[in-house]
Amino acid sequence: MAKIPVQFRLNGSDRAAFVDAPETLLNTLRRGLGDFAPKYGCGQGACGVCTVLIDGEPHLSCLTLSVACEGKRIETASGMADGPDLHPLQAQFMEHFAAQCGFCTPGMLTVARALLDRNPNPTRDEVIEAISGNICRCTGYEPIVAAILAAAGSPGMRRSEGGRHA
Amino acid sequence: MLEMRKDLFADERDDNLNVIGKGLQRQDMPGHVTGLTRYFDDHAFEGLLHLKVVRSPHASARIRSIDVAAAARAPGVRRVLRAADVPVNRNTLLSLIGFGKDDEPSLAVDKVHYKGEPVVAIIADSEAQALAAKKLVRIDYEPMPAVFDVEEALKPGAPVVNETYSANYFEYHERFDHQKLRFGDVERALASADMVLEHRYQMSPIEHAPTETNGSIAAPEQNGRFVVHSCAQGLFFALGTAAKIVALESNRLHFIGGTVGGGFGGKVDSLTEPLAVLGAMVTGKPVRFVLDREEEMLYGSPRGAERIYIKDGLMRDGRLIARHIRSYFDAGAYTRLSSYAAIKCTAHLPGPYWIPNVASDVHVAYTNRCPSTAMRGFGITAVDFALEVQMDRLAEAAQMDPMEFRLLNAYRDGDMKPHRRKASNTALIECVQVAAEKANWPISEQGKRQSSLTGGGVGERGQIPATVLDARGQIGRPETRNSGPTQTLPAGSSRIAPSKQPVMEGARDGRAAPAQVPRYEAARPAAAPLSPPPYQPAPSPYQPVTGQQPPPYQPPPAPPATAAPVQTQHGAVRFSSVFGRRR
Numbered sequence: 001m002a003k004i005p006v007q008f009r010l011n012g013s014d015r016a017a018f019v020d021a022p023e024t025l026l027n028t029l030r031r032g033l034g035d036f037a038p039k040y041g042c043g044q045g046a047c048g049v050c051t052v053l054i055d056g057e058p059h060l061s062c063l064t065l066s067v068a069c070e071g072k073r074i075e076t077a078s079g080m081a082d083g084p085d086l087h088p089l090q091a092q093f094m095e096h097f098a099a100q101c102g103f104c105t106p107g108m109l110t111v112a113r114a115l116l117d118r119n120p121n122p123t124r125d126e127v128i129e130a131i132s133g134n135i136c137r138c139t140g141y142e143p144i145v146a147a148i149l150a151a152a153g154s155p156g157m158r159r160s161e162g163g164r165h166a
Numbered sequence: 167m168l169e170m171r172k173d174l175f176a177d178e179r180d181d182n183l184n185v186i187g188k189g190l191q192r193q194d195m196p197g198h199v200t201g202l203t204r205y206f207d208d209h210a211f212e213g214l215l216h217l218k219v220v221r222s223p224h225a226s227a228r229i230r231s232i233d234v235a236a237a238a239r240a241p242g243v244r245r246v247l248r249a250a251d252v253p254v255n256r257n258t259l260l261s262l263i264g265f266g267k268d269d270e271p272s273l274a275v276d277k278v279h280y281k282g283e284p285v286v287a288i289i290a291d292s293e294a295q296a297l298a299a300k301k302l303v304r305i306d307y308e309p310m311p312a313v314f315d316v317e318e319a320l321k322p323g324a325p326v327v328n329e330t331y332s333a334n335y336f337e338y339h340e341r342f343d344h345q346k347l348r349f350g351d352v353e354r355a356l357a358s359a360d361m362v363l364e365h366r367y368q369m370s371p372i373e374h375a376p377t378e379t380n381g382s383i384a385a386p387e388q389n390g391r392f393v394v395h396s397c398a399q400g401l402f403f404a405l406g407t408a409a410k411i412v413a414l415e416s417n418r419l420h421f422i423g424g425t426v427g428g429g430f431g432g433k434v435d436s437l438t439e440p441l442a443v444l445g446a447m448v449t450g451k452p453v454r455f456v457l458d459r460e461e462e463m464l465y466g467s468p469r470g471a472e473r474i475y476i477k478d479g480l481m482r483d484g485r486l487i488a489r490h491i492r493s494y495f496d497a498g499a500y501t502r503l504s505s506y507a508a509i510k511c512t513a514h515l516p517g518p519y520w521i522p523n524v525a526s527d528v529h530v531a532y533t534n535r536c537p538s539t540a541m542r543g544f545g546i547t548a549v550d551f552a553l554e555v556q557m558d559r560l561a562e563a564a565q566m567d568p569m570e571f572r573l574l575n576a577y578r579d580g581d582m583k584p585h586r587r588k589a590s591n592t593a594l595i596e597c598v599q600v601a602a603e604k605a606n607w608p609i610s611e612q613g614k615r616q617s618s619l620t621g622g623g624v625g626e627r628g629q630i631p632a633t634v635l636d637a638r639g640q641i642g643r644p645e646t647r648n649s650g651p652t653q654t655l656p657a658g659s660s661r662i663a664p665s666k667q668p669v670m671e672g673a674r675d676g677r678a679a680p681a682q683v684p685r686y687e688a689a690r691p692a693a694a695p696l697s698p699p700p701y702q703p704a705p706s707p708y709q710p711v712t713g714q715q716p717p718p719y720q721p722p723p724a725p726p727a728t729a730a731p732v733q734t735q736h737g738a739v740r741f742s743s744v745f746g747r748r749r
């Protein structure tokens with residue numbers, strides 16, 4: 001099968017990959033480029049653990065074709081920290097014990113990041129709405145909601161690259 | 167007593183242990199929030215191959231023929247594995263501790279026993295190629311009769327589910343058909359009870375539904391070893407199981423794991439590790455075997471469904487004097503951990519209550535359903551639900567507050583349990599008191615002053631009653647396994663019809679409102695009682711008084727001598743349920 005070249009920015013770096021036409025972005029990120037932060041959970045857009053930002057908007061990478069991402073800005077939980085400095089969301093997730101097994105955490109952080117990019121001071125209901133597509137099976141949602149609310153408006157908030165350019 | 171060798175690493179040891187009560191950050195949290203945590207699937211391998219299994223579409227069928235020729239020629243396919251390719255194609259999980267017979271193949275041989283049982287494994291360059299090749303495997307099945315109900319499965323003539331246990335029940339120590347508990351004389355106590363309540367409780371199987379599906383990656387390492395990245399909750403359990411099935415020394419397997427994307431009991435069955443290792447052995451390449459979401463939901467082993475009958479003898483003053491429990495674990499087609507669940511269940515009975523006469527029979531039944539396994543308190547959770555619903559119904563029957571009813575019947579330190587061990591560290595009374603306070607549920611002043619530390623083990627509460635033996639010198643009756651939905655009650659007592667539907671469905675599902683259901687009736691006195699009733703029913707509703715002891719229990723007189731003298735046996739002998747040895 002002929003491979004198709006595709007180029008996009010991944011967490012601020014220019015990356016390229018050769019993909020099959022039906023290949024998902026999730027597979028390209030994980031198997032092709034070695035970014036394992038987005039996870040496979042269901043393959044049908046039901047659980048949210050594969051969520052990434054495409055040009056600042058949350059997308060389910062298990063349902064996104066890689067060839068459709070040419071020239072896009074893609075951001076994952078791997079790119080949230082600035083060197084050793086954690087993003088406020090990451091710090092508050094730690095502070096609020098908002099992860100147990102950790103499998104849903106990258107997706108949760110990603111949708112929360114998109115929310116705070118466009119709405120720096122969300123209400124509790126808006127936070128709940130934002131994470132409503134992401135399933136957590138261990139911790140429960142309360143610590144996650146508390147962490148996102150605590151991160152909102154905190155100093156050091158950095159917008160995603162896609163969010164800045166949107 | 168464990169001795170601490172404080173001379174070792176003395177200069178590095180910090181004996182200032184003061185972390186209790188402090189919030190400490192988990193060591194794995196930085197990895198979770200940065201995406202650096204590596205789960206089993208988060209490892210890159212050059213030349214990674216993908217394994218998928220062809221599953222049975224039938225719950226029970228004979229395999230007439232398997233044709234893998236077309237699949238083996240399909241693009242990207244490296245290898246097709248069949249039952250004969252598995253070195254030790256029969257295993258049971260607890261064989262690692264010598265418990266139970268090997269009953270489950272990695273790939274089905276001659277017959278399939280549940281819908282979704284793996285029959286053929288395909289290893290290909292990509293997942294898509296493996297999935298495409300699956301469709302080219304031709305398997306000719308001859309459907310066979312199947313059984314899906316635990317009690318139907320135990321009837322004579324039921325279709326044989328699992329040839330290793332051809333009577334459809336797990337055999338403990340190759341002799342015993344169920345887990346049995348006997349304490350006192352339940353039948354006699356039921357006959358003397360003011361009321362007898364019997365209800366049926368039916369649980370559903372429950373899927374753990376972890377966000378990370380079951381899976382593993384196995385890859386050849388240097389020195390002839392294989393590295394295995396696994397989602398297993400019991401990593402060395404999975405290692406031992408895989409080593410047995412692929413017939414490798416266990417020191418040739420290098421298991422890496424412990425980072426589990428949600429387990430809840432659903433990742434103890436070694437569902438993928440053995441075939442992944444076998445795949446790496448036969449191809450010399452890294453092999454990844456991951457269940458997709460549909461497989462996880464349909465064929466990842468669930469919590470086993472249980473059917474539980476509880477029959478209780480209740481006095482008008484609220485004392486429980488007898489409890490008989492008959493329970494059936496739905497193991498599905500293979501044992502996995504259900505044998506252990508029944509042991510846990512029996513050890514838990516009759517709940518946290520002191521009851522002078524207890525009998526239980528807990529069966530593990532095989533059906534043509536997906537094998538069930540561990541899940542969060544399995545063996546305990548379901549029966550606790552049934553027991554507590556039953557307790558509420560009993561309280562209503564005794565016209566007592568449900569909290570006060572539990573206080574009256576709770577275990578206290580020193581009480582003799584049906585397992586012939588004294589209860590210690592009991593805390594139900596205190597739990598009820600705290601729960602009532604938190605819920606603003608009024609309980610009596612007397613109830614607030616009760617304590618688990620006092621009143622236990624007094625008189626009969628601390629003693630082991632004689633256990634009734636039958637004419638053959640055995641406890642219990644041999645026909646219990648196949649008896650009808652309810653057993654014959656002694657003459658003179660009356661029966662409450664068992665509920666027909668799972669109780670959890672509730673009244674809004676169209677069941678009659680409780681008031682319309684005659685759930686208990688007063689026992690009619692026997693025409694000619696053999697012995698005086700042992701209890702003097704309290705004349706008034708329960709009025710707890712500090713320090714008051716329940717009226718002393720009069721053990722029923724020994725049964726009259728008959729042609730076959732009834733023997734008794736005191737429960738001084740301890741018996742290990744797991745290993746079948748006296749200790």
